[in-house]
Amino acid sequence: MLRLPLSPAAIVWMLGATQILGYGTVYYSFAILAEPIARSLGLSVSTVFGLFSLSLLVGGVVAPFLGGRMDRHGAPTVMAIGSVAVAGLLAATAWAPGIVGFAIALTALQTAAPAILYDAAFTTLVQAGDTGARRRITHLTLIAGFASTLFWPLTSWLAAHMDWRGVLLVFAALNLVVCAPAHMLIARAPSRTGRAVPLAEPDAPAAPAPAASEAAPLLPEAIAGRVYGLMTLGFALSGFMLSALLAQMVPALTALGLGSAALVVSTLFGPAQVIVRFADMFVAGRRDPLLVTLFAMAMFPLAGVILAATAPSVAGAAVFAVLLGFGSGLKSILQGTLPLALFGRAAYGARLGRMTLARQFLAAAAPFLFAWILERLGATAALLSIAAVGIAGLACFVEIARLRRPDPNAAPPGRP
Known part of the structure; x- marks a missing residue:
């Protein structure tokens, strides 16, 4: 052909x-x-x-x-x-x-x-x-x-x-x-x-080696499983928070007293995603994906806390929508690039598939749970609860950063 x-x-x-x-x-x-x-x-x-x-x-x-x-x-x-x-x-x-x-x-x-x-x-x-x-x-x-x-x-x-x-x-x-x-x-x-584009044929000849960050895992085998579990959980928890807020953003903003401004504020989310992706386009490859992930994951709980603390301020709600958009825009990229940086190209598709399974299960439950808390405990309690989930997601990536840090007591390469 x-x-x-x-x-x-x-x-x-x-x-x-x-x-x-x-x-x-x-x-x-x-x-x-x-x-x-x-x-x-x-x-x-x-x-x-x-x-x-x-x-x-x-x-x-x-x-x-x-x-x-x-x-x-x-x-x-x-x-x-x-x-x-x-x-x-x-x-x-x-x-x-x-x-x-x-x-x-x-x-x-x-x-x-x-x-x-x-x-x-x-x-x-x-x-x-x-x-x-x-x-x-x-x-x-x-x-x-x-x-x-x-x-x-x-x-x-x-x-x-x-x-x-x-x-x-x-x-x-x-x-x-x-x-x-x-x-x-x-x-x-x-x-x-x-x-041909597919690189998965079992007996295919080897292609020229790509960059080290894409060709081979950068993690010792002893911590690779734990890092993968933390990464999967971290993205799933942040996805839970994002799914809850996107499904109920206008009702939550209205419940906080923003009235007709709620719909206008919610429209800032989309442009914020585009802006942060444009910014990432110029720094891609020059920043450690894990560092970018820590920044992105911090946006989710920070957005929730700012909204809860400043409501019914329209300015505070606008900051919330923009920060949420920044986190969401980067998260879409990082779910593809961080596994590549940490684990390399081998079994990349299966690895993303398992991460998707965890994200889908939590994301599907998020709107219902957030709506339940919103109805029974109010918007402020719902936001703080969901921000706590975001903090837990951020903590997963903080732990990954700790695990990746070189052990100062380890012997240098080539030394017993």
């Missing part, structure tokens, strides 16, 4: 486009379509969101398996197959005749979704055959960050001209006609090392 050469920049732009379409069609669109789906099936909107949350949990369960397939067969190949599967399952969801059929199709859709989203795209960039994966991951998240900005209004416009089933069929066509061919092209493209 003909292999068309693709530059790393071309691969990033192609993946950026497919990530916008992927997240837009299988994730962000449901915020708009939940109400018409509920009316059509005779359900409450909360029930539709409950089914959606359950389907995300199931998707998290299969993420480690899909990550292993990416390591073995190459992430672009998995993404190409995933795009075809997602297209078919979007169509199946659109054609579902009743509640049970809808729930089954939606669950199957979110089971296939990890094959086309960030973990798969990050693994593709890591498997691309040369150095610079961290920089390209940063560029990718910058492009893909526009998914909600584009798909919320696009979905609203489509829903005004057709029913929700028609919208899902349009989205199925986009995945089949745009995403699947793009992923197939990437899968067949020679990398800059002269090999």
Whole structure:
């Protein structure tokens, strides 16, 4: 089969486009379509969101398996197959005749979704055959960050001209006609090392060695397992806090007395994500990813404490939204780059898959728990409780930094 050469920049732009379409069609669109789906099936909107949350949990369960397939067969190949599967399952969801059929199709859709989203795209960039994966991951998240900005209004416009089933069929066509061919092209493209993009074939000849920070783990075997557990827990706890606040941001700000300013303040979150990703684009590779992670994780509890301490100040709420956006924008990048820096390229896809499983379980429960505390104990107690979770997440990375610190009593290399 003909292999068309693709530059790393071309691969990033192609993946950026497919990530916008992927997240837009299988994730962000449901915020708009939940109400018409509920009316059509005779359900409450909360029930539709409950089914959606359950389907995300199931998707998290299969993420480690899909990550292993990416390591073995190459992430672009998995993404190409995933795009075809997602297209078919979007169509199946659109054609579902009743509640049970809808729930089954939606669950199957979110089971296939990890094959086309960030973990798969990050693994593709890591498997691309040369150095610079961290920089390209940063560029990718910058492009893909526009998914909600584009798909919320696009979905609203489509829903005004057709029913929700028609919208899902349009989205199925986009995945089949745009995403699947793009992923197939990437899968067949020679990398800059002269090999196809997938680097997972068991008997493939070795490619030129990438930078040390991407080629090999930097951790002693004795602490690698503990560091991985702390990293997984830290990202999951910060994801819990972020999921809770994003799901209930406007109600929480309103409960704190901001009134109509609550919605305006919440719009600062998105631009803050873009700004911090632009900033990271210029320093990627020049800063230790763990140091950047400590900065990002500190943003989450700091944002919560500032909001609780300054409410109902609009200025304080604005600082909260910006800090939360900074943390969220960096977190999306670091979930791909920190595992690479700490553990290298080996089994990268499976490692991300296991992290996704932990994040999905905690993130799915977060909105319900935060809403429960908000209703019973008030907004201030809810914010301080969620900030405590963020502090626990930050503590995980502080412990990783401590474990990575060289032992001053250890013998120098080459000495007994």
